[in-house]
Amino acid sequence: MTDVATIFRDHYGAEPEGLWAAPGRVNLIGEHTDYNDGFVLPFALPERVIAAAGRADAGWAVCSDLQGEPVSFDDPGEPGTVTGWAAYVAGVVWALRDAGYEPPPARIALTSDVPLGAGVSSSAALESAVLTALIDLGGLDIPAHERPALAQRGENVYVGAPTGIMDQSASIRCEAGRALFLDCRSQEVEQIPFDVAAEGLAVLVVNSNAPHRHVDGEYGARRKSCEEAARLLGVPALRDVSTDGLDQTLKQLDDEVMRRRVRHVVTEDQRVLDTVALLRSGRIREIGPLMTASHASMREDFEITVAEVDVAVEAALMAGAYGARMTGGGFGGCILALIDADRADATASAIAEAYAKHGFTAPTPFVAVPSKGATRL
Secondary structure: OOHHHHEEEEEEEEOOEEEEEEEEEEOOOOOOOOHOOOEEEEEEEEEEEEEEEEOOOOOEEEEOOOOOOOOOEOOOOOOOOOHHHHHHHHHHHHHHHHHOOOOOEEEEEEEEEEOOOOOOHHHHHHHHHHHHHHHHHOOOOOOOHHHHHHHHHHHHHHHHHOOOOOOHHHHHHHHEEEEEEEEEOOEEEEEOOOHHHHOEEEEEEEEEEOOOOOOHHHHHHHHHHHHHHHHHHOOOHHHHOOOOOHHHHOOOOOOOHHHHHHHHHHHHHHHHHHHHHHHHOHHHHHHHHHHHHEEEEEHOOOOOOOHOOOOOOHHHHHOOOOOOEEOOOOOOOEEEEEEHHHHHHHHHHHHHHHHHHHHHOOOOEEEEEEEEEOOOO
16 A cells, blocks of 8 residues: 555645544445444454545645546535545535534545455545544544444435445444444444454455446345335334234235345344344354355345355355355445454365356455554554
């Protein structure tokens, strides 16, 4: 990763006032539950976006190691005014202003080792790093628990991506050695012990390197289907549908596809709660079957997996993983597998061999260590 202070000096001819970092995340369990007011359990990655920033006389400018000249704007304007990757930065400025804060004019340089397009929330990491920098530079009094909603609003309204609150919450509020149990309705959090290394375990994350297929339209379609189902069932959100008597509840819906979408969300919420209960008891290995059941539900009921991630999950399980599942919004991205710590190389090799047999582009594995959220370096 290129030294971000050097990028700042090269583009702006000055020293930054500080460095701020925010991580990507993987979701241990709880997929597509966040926008249904449900429960999620992500943890932050060591991989992160780093922002070098300094105050300016007027306007905002942002550059990165992946782009050419800085993108500048005097005012973020209405949603959609600034486009491309810089829209995520403009969205943060816009969201702060919309909430009644006055972010300081600033120059920003960015670097990142968060994999792009892998479903580990590189966009939320960028937003969270920029938000943290602007809050500190401007001396803005914004408690940590209020910050994720600002970053999310920038992405939802300004950028136009209909994401839930999970990604920004993980990037900002996670702690090292913990998973973040988030109630997406109340936004209450609990830091759940998840020190896998102490148990002789590891979480192997494998980027499937599958090209995302129709992800934007399909994500929106899933969300719309869930919201319509909640309306038809007469509940505020699918989080309010109980697993008790679920089969009878589903009979109230005429559409079979909608029934399957609801079944995934309701049972996935329960899997999150069951996983949290096991982790509170220190029974990390026992969450494996819940992870695997989550993947089956995403494959069969929510229909968001692709061949590459299905092959990766199956190969990990055949290699001895306690559990494995896709993580992220779907249609590509990463899987994660709970494994014995000394099985990382063997599991990664098994997945690579399975990919080769199917003629897939080689996957990219890495061991994920639960890490801390956004911070000033």
